[in-house]
Amino acid sequence: MYKFSHILRWILPLVVTLILVARAQGEEALTAKEKLFLERHSVWKVHSEDYWPPFNYREFGERKGYSTELVLLLAQQVGTKVEFVDVADWAEALDKLKAKELDIISNMTPTQEGQQFAKFADSRTIAVTNALVSSDAINSITKLSDLIGKSLAVVQGAAEIPVIRENYPEIRLVETQDTLHSIEKVVSGRVTAAFDSEHVLRFYLENYIDSPLRVTSLAENVNLGVYYQTLAVRKDRPELASILDKAYLSLSPETIQSLKRKWLTNNQTNKVNVLNLNRDERMYLNEKQVIRYCTHPDFLPVEGTLDGKAQGMTGEYVQYFEKSLAIKFEHVLSASWKESLQNIEAGKCDVLTLSRPNKSRLDYMTYTQPYLSLPVAVAIHQNTPYAAEISALVGRYVGFNRNHGLADEFRERYPDVNFVPVDSAFTGLQMVENKELFGFIGALPVVTYHLQNYFPNLMVGSRMNQSFPLSVGVNKAEEKLANILNKAIEKMDIRLHSSILNSWTPVNYKPVSDNRLVWAVLTIGFIVVCAIGYSYYVLQMKYRKLEELSTKDQLTGLYNRYTIDTVLAEQVAQFGFSRKPFSVILGDIDHFKILNDRYGHLIGDQALITMSRVFEENISDSDLVGRWGGEELIVICPGKTEEQAEYLAETLRLAINAEYFDEVGTMSCSFGVAQYFAKHSITDLMQRADRALYHSKRMGRNTVTSYTDFHLQYKGDAT
Template identity: 35%
Template sequence: MKKFWFIIVMVTIALFGMNAFAASNVQLTEKERQFISELGTIRVSNEMDWPPYNYNERNQPKGFSIDYFKLVAEKLGITYEFVSGPSWNDFLMMTKRNELDVVLNIISTPERRKYLAFTKPYTVAISGLVVTERMRHLTSLREMDGMTVAVPQGFYTAELLRAIYPNIKRFETKDTLGALEAVKFGQADAMVSEIPVANFLMEKHTLSGLSVSGKIKDPAFASIFSMATRLDKTMLRDVLEKGINAVTDEEIFAIRSKWLERTNDKTEPNILTLSEREVAYLKKHDDITMCVDPDWLPFEAVRDGEHVGISGDYVRTFAQKLDKPFRLIKTESWSQSLEFAQERKCDILPMLSATPERIKYLNFTKPYFNNANVIVTRHQTAYVPELSQLDAEVGVVEGYALNDTIRAFYPNIQIRNVKNLHAGMKLVAEGKLFAMAGSLAAVGYQIQDYFIGQLKVAGRFDEPLELGLGVRNDDMVLLSILNKAIDSISDDEHRRLVNSWMVVTYKEGLDLKLLIEILIGFSFIAFFLLYRQRGLKKHNEELARISSMDKLTNLKNRMALDDILITQFNQFDRYKRPFSVIILDVDHFKSINDTYGHLVGDEVLVAVAKIITSVSRSTDTTGRWGGEEFLILCPETDQEGTRTVAEHFREAIEGCVFDQDIRVTASFGVAEARLGESAQDLMKRADAALYKAKHNGRNQVCIG
């Protein structure tokens, strides 16, 4: 962890520090000036939706990278035009066809270096895992073997996942927004994204239910951004580098403050301020039409022709703040309300969740109400602690977003659609349906009025119910107005609007105090037995661990590595699956011991071990082979994949500064197992490759 932050800090210092004495005027050679003159207008990539670095809003290129390039271009005196519209993958293809001159905010990878020339980096971003609430426990890619990560086409993340985490499945999307939506709607378990980009897009597109669960500590995933040109235009690359060198620290900080340290734009809380365009919109429209769920109390319903419930009170508040009436379009069911929205018969649906199907015809405001989703069963049915294990028929109201949630995350549950919540709960009470799914507030309302003593809440879904307004997706102005209306409601107003419908009157039923006492007593006994069993297990595991670990580095020792090597080689021999090894040796280590002493030498070995641990994949086995040599066993990885992994190790070690400003490098030998040879033969080839790397000048990877 310390090493990860050290690399980030050092790269950042390098980016800013190298500009401390930048000149205001860039001196180009005669040859460079002639080249730029002949090149004419330089074509530069402008992405459509990758804020805050590079995006387009109302045909205006915006973002950190856009402003940074404009500054570089001004210092160089070059003319340019931004090319907007293509996807990231399309931009890469355009450079190959000579249809684009400069790609912004691009990360250097082995594959891209085959056809692109990169400037020195101009900024760095930390990446994180974007997940849903039910996946909040995921904080590292090491925990995701067999799981799925959403990856935009052409992004460097795909290369890294293939090389470092081959057991993670990849779900390709058109762009970053598509990847975030894939996570939200259950097509992927997580997404790797630069944290500023994820936060900006989640806020801009109101992608509620998503969050960054943790920063990725693997330095390979730190996004170090450069500009890139075609390989046959390296002189353009060199000119751009001169412009980058001329940018001062003050100029960089100004751009960073504008784009990467964003603050809330609201100058006063709870004040509704509309733009001229929004005011004109409200004057032009006599009213705002809405369709609702006619029978979904306490959330919303139609009673005696009036819109009532929580959403009814919110809509009346919006109408008062906007000085604009909201007119109810009557429907017979929730399904018909959705149909009317698709057919543009109503402007909004005041209370619903986003689903993949709904986003085809609706945009969504930020949520203004959250509630738990639960199942209700007959009173005598046992509680269901893990709904993911439930294999039974469960009722869900037709058209509810909970249908999509269950299909995505609870495949063992069989869904039976019902007309409304009351009808489904009645089937459960009559023993004709195992359970009914719905929001806690809605089922509680039904139980209290109709099913006391018959039904109970027996399980809870991991995914909460997040409700906002759905707005026809051909009306962006109305969406903006309603988001501002939500922002203008104070916390006290929110509580008042909700509490008038959420007050629960407790009737005679279960003695909750007695139940809690019984559960506490049972839990204490269970905990004691479990604690004792786990204590014995942990004691035995600790003894085994100590005997297999190297005392200095806390990695596997030679004896343990020998056993694992034989086991994995035998699996290769039996199943004919790829298996490779990496031997690395710290260069000139003897001189470190001679110059600084053996204690410092030991500290360097410990630091190298930590780098190896942080960069290695969850499927790899790492250990100290002896002295300053380390061994990494790489199952399910061929020679080229292992070379890429070794390069990540090499770059991470080379980029680290150890105590007393010591810098070290390492040489690497890589070998893939071959049919008909022994494990000893494999190690001999890896050792020979290591010797070759040493002989050729060190700090490199060679294949054996």
């Protein structure tokens, strides 16, 4: 230890000296004229674009991209500051440089035309490959010559325009404001293809555009394939170009490679789901920068305020909206629900995270489609007669929260129940505990939360055939925002809802001694039928741990039967809102019992693990795969018709046939596919999938059968 410390005493001063010498050499590399220039121009005005990712763009109101970070590094190297100047488009950037309103354009291709008003640095900071984007249905567009006689969108002022016109005069060029405009013209069919950097085109298609488009690289095109960009400065400030070159050369190769890996190897994005937002909607979000939201301060675990911060399950959905829309959501504190309503009416907040359409609020608020539905239940005292049926409430006094807007519906549906309005769930449940009310009716997760935390002598006595369908309430002045949020809601998938459910559903339960309390515990599971999950809340349990419900199968790592049942119920609830199709695929490993008998259960388990991996690798992000039981696997396919799910099942079948299973060799799987329809229950759906699967087995295995095909062949067996 002494020797190491002794060596360190000598090495550290040497390292520090070398660093200081290197820095001194970097400073000495600047000429006296360049140093004087920096003294007089300590702030650089640099152009900032909105829509040229991953090089130069804005997200969350923050400037991002390779070129943006590079110019900041260069300024740091020579001790200057950067002032970013926003430009609406590339043409404006060029105009501002010509007018000497900019010092630097951080990403520009050197051209003879550009040299008339700009001085280019010698350092090649970016190597760019051009590409075309066209409709996926047009397979014939693989090179620029394929566009002869057709239209091509290109950004106005792009350096490649003269080259395209010279080499491909028969192509009709359509100049656009920016890349996003170009892509939108392809989507709408107004042009055949669009031309831009391959990085930029792929970034947009992967993160913003939800249309069947394809990107074709032009790397092999001699004149337009690969080119480089550098920094361009005002022509009357050549010293600045020299300074930028020296600053760039002073960066270590590791620093430059790290920057390129960050931005050009894997496109950076906060994307959760691709949203097909049009340009106006993207512009709206870009200008908005922050969306202010109000919540119900006392509706835990759904949402609430603790220590001045928003809590509850809606917090998870706010995070989803933030990432999907690439914009920050800012919580506006409210002391009460009434104040939240006043805030949105006064324009102090843009949205309410949870709200139900109400005639009295339509003057100042519009609504998205529902994204959450909460079942309704009644809490009663444990010492009162058990009220498993709603008929037990006839003639009784039952409290409800006056702020939740279901009073008229309750009274109309249950005219023989005496409903009493109260100010909050806590107040109503306290009145039940004091036996001032027979029961309290409210959203099941809210009732359960209060019972577990504050009212151990109460229980869930009955549930009503009613639910809270909840939407995002949007200030009427922000109707464009409502449309944008609807697009985000439509893209919510079962993985999002399941992750929220699995993260925040409590798993510790009180041991019970009678069926009433067993039913009370099981009602928590019923939340899954219509609710989308719980958000974070601190659950101070006074009960002993009975068991922990796992959501994953321990052997395969797939979702287990409990979670699959949960997600199926959720899909049925969502179908009630949107009428969007969903289907299921049942897969059964062929001859699995024989495999176990021949090779043993350890090899059988390994084969099942490999089979599960093949399933996971060949489904889309919106699908969910689980272990249905034994050697049966299930795939839930939101948004897919039976025909589309059948195609996926065939893809899985072929992938399994191509897989090598250790110790076993090749294996196969039989499949049954069925689609959910409104008149059916989950049991009906699974029976149909099972019948189709059985038919595949009868047909010799290693086959895919849809229920429709099975039904047409065996009408007598269908119900």
